[in-house]
Amino acid sequence: xxxxxxxxxxxxxxxxxxxxxxxxxxxxxxxxxxxxxxxxxxxxxxxxxxxxxxxxxxxxxxxxxxxxxxxxxxxxxxxxxxxxxxxxxxxxxxxxxxxxxxxxxxxxxxxxxxxxxxxxxxxxxxxxxxxxxxxxxxxxxxxxxxxxxxxxxxxxxxxxxxxxxxxxxxxxxxxxxxxxxxxxxxxxxxxxxxxxxxxxxxxxxxxxxxxxxxxxxxxxxxxxxxxxxxxxxxxxxxxxxxxxxxxxxxxxxxxxxxxxxxxxxxxxxxxxxxxxxxxxxxxxxxxxxxxxxxxxxxxxxxxxxxxxxxxxxxxxxxxxxxxxxxxxxxxxxxxxxxxxxxxxxxxxxxxxxxxxxxxxxxxxxxxxxxxxxxxxxxxxxxxxxxxxxxxxxxxxxxxxxxxxxxxxxxxxxxxxxxxxxxxxxxxxxxxxxxxxxxxxxxxxxxxxxxxxxxxxxxxxxxxxxxxxxxxxxxxxxxxxxxxxxxxxxxxxxxxxxxxxxxxxxxxxxxxxxx
Numbered sequence: 001x002x003x004x005x006x007x008x009x010x011x012x013x014x015x016x017x018x019x020x021x022x023x024x025x026x027x028x029x030x031x032x033x034x035x036x037x038x039x040x041x042x043x044x045x046x047x048x049x050x051x052x053x054x055x056x057x058x059x060x061x062x063x064x065x066x067x068x069x070x071x072x073x074x075x076x077x078x079x080x081x082x083x084x085x086x087x088x089x090x091x092x093x094x095x096x097x098x099x100x101x102x103x104x105x106x107x108x109x110x111x112x113x114x115x116x117x118x119x120x121x122x123x124x125x126x127x128x129x130x131x132x133x134x135x136x137x138x139x140x141x142x143x144x145x146x147x148x149x150x151x152x153x154x155x156x157x158x159x160x161x162x163x164x165x166x167x168x169x170x171x172x173x174x175x176x177x178x179x180x181x182x183x184x185x186x187x188x189x190x191x192x193x194x195x196x197x198x199x200x201x202x203x204x205x206x207x208x209x210x211x212x213x214x215x216x217x218x219x220x221x222x223x224x225x226x227x228x229x230x231x232x233x234x235x236x237x238x239x240x241x242x243x244x245x246x247x248x249x250x251x252x253x254x255x256x257x258x259x260x261x262x263x264x265x266x267x268x269x270x271x272x273x274x275x276x277x278x279x280x281x282x283x284x285x286x287x288x289x290x291x292x293x294x295x296x297x298x299x300x301x302x303x304x305x306x307x308x309x310x311x312x313x314x315x316x317x318x319x320x321x322x323x324x325x326x327x328x329x330x331x332x333x334x335x336x337x338x339x340x341x342x343x344x345x346x347x348x349x350x351x352x353x354x355x356x357x358x359x360x361x362x363x364x365x366x367x368x369x370x371x372x373x374x375x376x377x378x379x380x381x382x383x384x385x386x387x388x389x390x391x392x393x394x395x396x397x398x399x400x401x402x403x404x405x406x407x408x409x410x411x412x413x414x415x416x417x418x419x420x421x422x423x424x425x426x427x428x429x430x431x432x433x434x435x436x437x438x439x440x441x442x443x444x445x446x447x448x449x450x451x452x453x454x455x456x457x458x459x460x461x462x463x464x465x466x467x468x469x470x471x472x473x474x475x476x477x478x479x480x481x482x483x484x485x486x487x488x489x490x491x492x493x494x495x496x497x498x499x500x501x502x503x504x505x506x507x508x509x510x511x512x513x514x
Contacts, residue, residue: 001292001317005030005037010322012468016513017281018316019085020092021352022468041313045123047084051075052112052223058366069369071108075115075381076367080354090312091118092347092381093279097272098133098171101384105142110222111382114138126272126297126306127263130171134255135225137212139163143387146226148208150234159234164203166387168195173267180266180294181287182274194267195241202238202245206258209233209251228252241265263306269297277315278393282513283342284327284406286335289320324514329404341514343410345390346377346422349511353429356466357443368439371429376421378413423506430501448497455483458500466504475509 005011011030015022033040054074059066082088100114114136121129133139140146140163148160169175177185177192184191209232212220228251237247238254243261245254262268273293277285293314300310320326325335344352350371353359361367373380379390391412396402401411433445447465451458459480463471479500486496504510 001314002319002322003037003317005317008469012470013321013514014316015468016352017321019089019355020079020348021355023355023358024465027468037317041086041309044084044086045309048087048119049078049082049084050116050119051078052109052116054078055108055112061365065108066112067108068102068111069108070366071112071115071382072369072373072380073366074112076369077361079351080359080367086312087119087122089280090122090276090308091115093276094118094122094129095381096279096384096389097275098139099384099387099389100136100138100142101382101386103383103385105138105382106222110138110141113223115382121308123309123312125304126268126308126311127259129308130167130262131255131259132225133171134163134167134207134259135210137220137222137224137226140210140212140226141222145207145210146212147232148204148210149232150205150208159201159204159208161200161204164207165200167262168199168203170387172262172271173265174271178267178270180270181291182270182285182294183287194265199240202240203258205234205236205238206240206245206254210255269294269306273297273311273315275393276311278342278407278409280312280315281318281321281342282326282340283408283410284336284339286320286325286327287333289318289325292318327406329406331405339404339406341512343408343414344511344513345379345410346413346418347373347379347381348513349422349505350377350426350429352510353426353466353505354441356468357429359429359432359441359443362436362440362442363438367441370432370439370441371425376418376425378415378418378422423502426505427498427502430498430505445497448501449493452483452493452496453487455480455487458483462500462504466501467509470509470514472509475504475507479503 005014008027008031011027012022015026015030030040035042051071051074054077055066055070058070058073064070078088095115095118098118100111102111105111117132117136121132137146143163143166144160145163149157151158173194175194177194179185209228209230210226211229213224213227215221230250233251235248238245240258241261245257270290274285274290277290277293293311296314297311298305300307324337324340326339328334328336371377374383384390391409393409394407395409395412396407397411401408432441433443435442447461448458451461459476462479463469463476482503483496483500486499
C-alpha cells in the first residue's frame with residue numbers, strides 16, 4: 001500500500017476512484033493536505049451527511065410528500081456537493097452490494113433511511129454494517145425477512161428463505177469456497193459450494209421472529225430497526241455452516257450468532273473485498289491485489305477484523321493502482337497494463353461531468369432529477385430491478401473481453417438504446433448553461449466562451465477542468481483539430497463549445513476510469 005500521493009496525475013486518478021469526481025481545486029487540495037494522504041482519509045472519515053433529514057426538508061420546503069423525488073433530490077445534493085465525498089462514494093458502492101430497491105421495497109422515506117444505514121456504517125466494522133442492513137425494515141420488506149415465522153405444522157407454513165439465501169450468496173460469503181486471492185477452491189476440477197440448501201433452511205429458522213416496528217401513528221415503520229416477536233421465533237436447536245446454534249436462544253441471540261458466523265467465515269474477506277475493488281477502482285484486479293485487501297480485512301494491523309476504514313484505504317492505495325497493473329489475459333499470472341481500469345457506470349460518468357462543470361440546481365430549495373436517471377441511464381440509486389443489482393460482477397460482453405476471460409460488469413447496463421438515451425441527456429446537460437426553469441440545472445459556460453477563439457487556451461482549460469490533467473494526447477489533438485476546423489468555417493461559439501464538449505463526454509478518455 002502506498003503511503004504518499006505527490007504526483008498531480010496520480011492525485012487526479014485517486015479522486016476519480018474515491019469521490020463522485022474531482023472539482024476545480026480538488027487535486028491541489030489533496031496534494032497540499034495537512035497530514036498528506038493519511039490526513040485526507042482521516043478528514044473524510046470524520047465527515048457525514050445523511051439523506052433522510054435532507055429529503056424531509058425538501059418535502060417540507062416544497063409542500064410535497066416524502067417520495068422518490070424527494071429522496072433523489074437528497075441523493076443528487078449529497079453526491080454532487082457534499083463535503084464527505086469518500087463516505088458518499090463508498091455508500092453508493094455498498095448500495096450495489098447490499099441491494100434494496102424501490103422495486104419491492106418501501107417508498108422514498110424508507111429508502112432514504114436505508115441509504116443512511118450505508119452512509120453511517122461505511123467505515124464501521126463489517127459485522128456492525130451487516131447487522132444494521134439485516135434489521136432495516138427496507139431490507140425486511142424487500143427480501144421478505146419481516147414477518148418470517150417458525151414452521152407451523154397446522155397451517156403448513158415455513159420460515160421465509162429469501163433473506164437467508166441472499167445474505168450468504170450476495171452479502172457475505174458468495175456461492176463458492178474461495179482462496180484468499182479470490183480463486184475458487186476446487187474439489188478435483190469442480191468448484192466447492194460455500195453453503196448447502198440445508199444451510200439456507202437452517203439459517204431461515206435462525207432469522208425468524210422479526211417484524212417492522214410501529215411509528216407513533218400506529219403504522220408499520222419504514223425507518224426504525226425491526227423488532228422481534230418471541231412467538232414467531234423458532235427457538236429450537238439449529239446448525240448453519242457447521243456451527244451449532246443451541247436451543248432456547250432468543251431471536252436477538254440467534255441473529256447475533258448468525259452475523260458472527262458470516263463475519264468470521266473465511267470467504268467473507270475475499271468476497272467483499274473483490275466486490276468493493278470492482279465498484280471503486282478496476283474491473284480486473286490481480287489476485288495479489290485481492291489478497292492484499294482481504295488480508296487487511298482479516299486483520300487491520302491492530303487485530304481488528306472487518307475494519308471498513310482500513311479496507312477502503314487498502315483498496316484505494318494499493319500499489320497496483322499506481323503501477324497500472326491488472327489481471328493478465330486468460331487469468332494468467334503476471335500483469336497487464338492494457339486491462340487496467342474500468343468502464344464507468346453511467347451514473348458515475350454523469351456525476352463526474354456535473355462536478356467538473358460545477359453544475360448547480362436552479363431551484364434553491366432542492367435538486368430535481370434533471371437527467372431522469374432510471375429512465376435514461378439504466379440505473380439509479382436503490383432502483384435496481386432485483387437483488388442482483390444492475391449488472392453481474394463477472395459479466396463479460398461477448399468478444400475480446402469474454403474470450404480473454406476478463407470481466408467488464410458495467411457493460412451489462414449498456415445497450416444501443418441506453419447509449420442513445422445517456423448521450424441525449426449528456427447533451428442536455430451541456431446545453432443547460434442557458435436553462436432557467438426551476439426543475440432544471442445550469443452551469444457557467446463563460447470560461448469556455450472566453451477561450452473558444454484561442455484553441456491552445458481552450459484545450460488547456462478542458463484538460464485542467466474536465467480531465468484534471470488526464471486527457472490523452474490523441475484526444476487532445478482530435479478536439480483541437482475539431483475546434484480549429486469549425487473556427488475556419490466561421491461556426492459560432494455555441495456550436496463550437498457544444499460540439500467539443502459532446503465529443504469529450506463520448507470519448508473513452510471520459511467514459512473509462514483508470
